[in-house]
Amino acid sequence: MMKLHAAPLTALSFSCLFVLLLSILTVGFDDRLQADDPPLSLLKTALQQEQKPEEMKSLRVRAGAPFKIALFADLHFGENAWTDWGPQQDVNSVKVMSSVLDDESPDFVIYLGDVITANNIPIANASLYWDEAISPTRARGIPWASIFGNHDDAPFEWPLAWFSSPGIPPIHCPAPNASSCSGERYCSFGGTRRIELMKKEIENNLLTLSKTGPKDLWPSISNYVLQLSSSDDPESPVLFMYFFDSGGGSYPEVISNAQAEWFQHVSEEINPDSRY
Structure with a gap:
């Protein structure tokens, strides 16, 4: 058993890295294929339009079919938002995600x-940018x-450089020896907090399974577990997915x-025998 040490585990910083990771994870199960299973598109439509919010917070394997998970990382919507280049990258990312979702038809x-x-x-x-990033998934009725x-x-x-010498606003600026990834100096201004971003996503989207996590871990927000259940029994788990907020x-x-x-x-508590 791994011992927990007093010092926290530090996550790697990627503040100077811009990466779009697109991968598909397929999980196969032995459930027998049933001839009367509805098509995936119909299942997604029903999930989006008919289920109650409290019923949305679960995932189930389709009988006889693999469970596909699409992973999108480092999309960086809003990068250089004041330029022509930045918004065009967001448009390109939407196109790429749309192609992946259409070609792979993931379940999640x-x-x-x-x-x-x-x-x-x-x-x-x-x-607003967060909402744009998840729009291809939402438009296809896929939970996320x-x-x-x-x-x-x-x-x-x-x-x-945005400000003339006499026009710099009276806000906190870094020390003279501080610099960004590009070597330029910056002033700082507070943006939208983690909890606000997550609450907006949850409040405005029936298909999201995201959670705000235990309050005693805040300001670390996105810490939660999702259960993937058997096609035969919603109470029978086949997989647990643990999500962690790595800070920054x-x-x-x-x-x-x-x-x-x-x-x-x-x-x-949920997997005492480490069966899943």
Whole structure:
């Protein structure tokens, strides 16, 4: 058994890295194929239009079919939002995600953090960009879940070049020896907090399975577990998916001891025999 140490586990920073990761994870199960199973498109339509919100927070394997999960990471919507280049990259990302979803028809989508580049978004409500990033999945009636990365609620960074010498606003600026990834100095401005982004996603989307996580772990928000159930019995799990908020942005980039203890407690409670 792994011992928990006093020092937190520090997550790697990718503040200077722009990556779009697209991968498909397929999980196969032995459920027997039933001839009267409805097509996947009909199942998704029913999920989107007919189920009650409290019924949406579960996933079930379709009988006789593999369960596909699409992973989208480091989409960075809102990157260089004030330029022509930035918005065009968002358009391109929507096209790529749409192609992946149409070609693979996944049962579930996971957004693996850095959905937006909050430090480049010059508006108070960054959830507008978040909503754009999840729009291809929502439009196809596919359920999804999301976690946070180090850019999702980072304070907005004002390039000093935007301001004339007498016009620099009276806000806090870094020390003279501080610099960004590009070597330019910036001033800072607070953006949309993690909890606000997550609450907006949950309140405005029936198909999301994202959660705000235990309050005793806040400001680390996206810590939760999702259960994938058998096609025969919604109470019979075949897989547990654990989601962790690795920090960054508004607070340090860490997986803390508290998160590790939470994982240990939850896993022992819901999966005591380590069967899944």
